Amino acid sequence: MFDSRYVRTFHEVVRTGSYSAAARALGYTQPAIxxxxxxxxxxxxxxxxxxxxxxxxxxxxGETLSRHASDILGSLSAAQEQMNALARLHAGRVRVCSFPSANSTLLPEALARLAAAHPGIRIDLLENEPPESLRRLAQGECDISLAFTYPGLHxxxxxxxxxxxxxxxxxxxxxxxxxxLARRRVVQLTDLEGERWIAGCPRCRANLLHECEEAGFVPDIAFTTDDNMAVQSLVAEGLGVAMVPALVxxxxxxxxVAGRPLQPASRRKVSAYVLREHLRIPATALVLQELKAVAASKMGC
Known part of the structure; x- marks a missing residue:
């Protein structure tokens, strides 16, 4: 393995034709050269x-190394420029894996703010529900994962x-x-005991079963889909009711379709996850910053 400093000095010796001339050009002593x-x-x-x-x-x-020295130094210079651009947030690529309702609400606004301030940063957007999105993050298939958890589930x-x-x-x-019940401002979960239900992704379905069990009944699940637009269409046609997060x-x-808060009140927690070492990558940290800012504005609505 070549030391890049030595290759740079070698290139200068070849260019100037002597150790002494290279020393003057580089600001070294001749013995150092x-x-x-x-x-x-x-x-x-x-x-x-x-x-x-x-x-x-x-x-x-020496002739062989001389033919490659310019390319080696050019590649090192280009690499340094790219590293500088990444550090200055002029460039970068961040892969974000998120779930559908966040992709429709949190992500567009956060990415628009990011694109306006740092147009050189590229975002690759992937879609998976948890826990699949967390698995992809742990295996290095994305850099940030947006996921949700329910308080009653382990x-x-x-x-x-x-x-x-x-x-x-x-x-x-x-x-x-x-x-x-559509005219009520708040709906009691127990009032929905006899309804047919439309369930969502496996994690949301598990929470629906848990919430209804806590309320004292087993929901009659007629349909299952993680497509939020399909859920709305099924509800609109009177084929069932659905428990969904407020983001929807x-x-x-x-x-x-009418959306009404449920009692007793229940909330899911939405979080962004990264591998610990990725927190030091400037572009990743910036995406997290924008996500937090947009999420804070949604909480205030």
Missing amino acids: TQQMKALERDVGIPLFVRVGRGIRLTEA EHVPDDLVETPLLEDQLTVLLPSGHR LAFMHRAK
């Missing part, structure tokens, strides 16, 4: 120069992930607009 060239020759295991009178001449090995989060809480998302019930209300598109 001599020592560096001897060290480089030890690294490559073969002489690079031979003495010719008072001057020097490249050996065959959900495992890998120990090497760092959690940044974003917001608490109150659970609501979606009802057909003509439903007998931000993109309600069905006039025949």
Whole structure:
């Protein structure tokens, strides 16, 4: 393995034609140049120069290294420029894996703010519900994972992930607009005992079962889908009711659907997760910062 400092000095010796000229150009002493060239020759295991009178001449090995030296130094310079750009947040790539309702609410605003302030940062957006999104993060398939947890469920989060809480998302019930409970401001969960239900992703379905069990009944689950628009359509057609987070209300598109807070009040916690070492990457830290700012504004609504 070559020391890049020695390659740079070697390139200057070749360019100027002597150790003394290279020393003047680089601000070194001539003995320092001599020592560096001897060290480089030890690294490559073969002489690079031979003495010719008072001057020097490249050996065959020296000629070979000389042909590559410019490319090596050019690559190092380009790498340094890219590292500087990343450090100054002029460039970077962050892979974010999130769940559908966050992709429709938190992410667009956060990424728009990021694009306006730092257009060189590229965001790759992936979609998975937890715990799959957390698994992808732990296996290095993404850099940030947005996920949610429910207070009544014992959900495992890998120990090497760092959690940044974003917001608490109150659970609501979606009802057909003509439903007998749609005129109420708040709906008691026990009043929905005889309803047919539309369940969501496995984690949301598990929470629905838990909440209803706590209320003293087993829900009649007629449909299961993690597509929020499909849930709204099924509710609009009177095929069932659904327990959804308040984030979903931000993109309600069905006039025949009413969303009402549930009692007793229950909330899921939405958090961003990263691998601990990724907290030191400037672009990743900046995405987290924007997510926290947008989440704070949603909590205030």
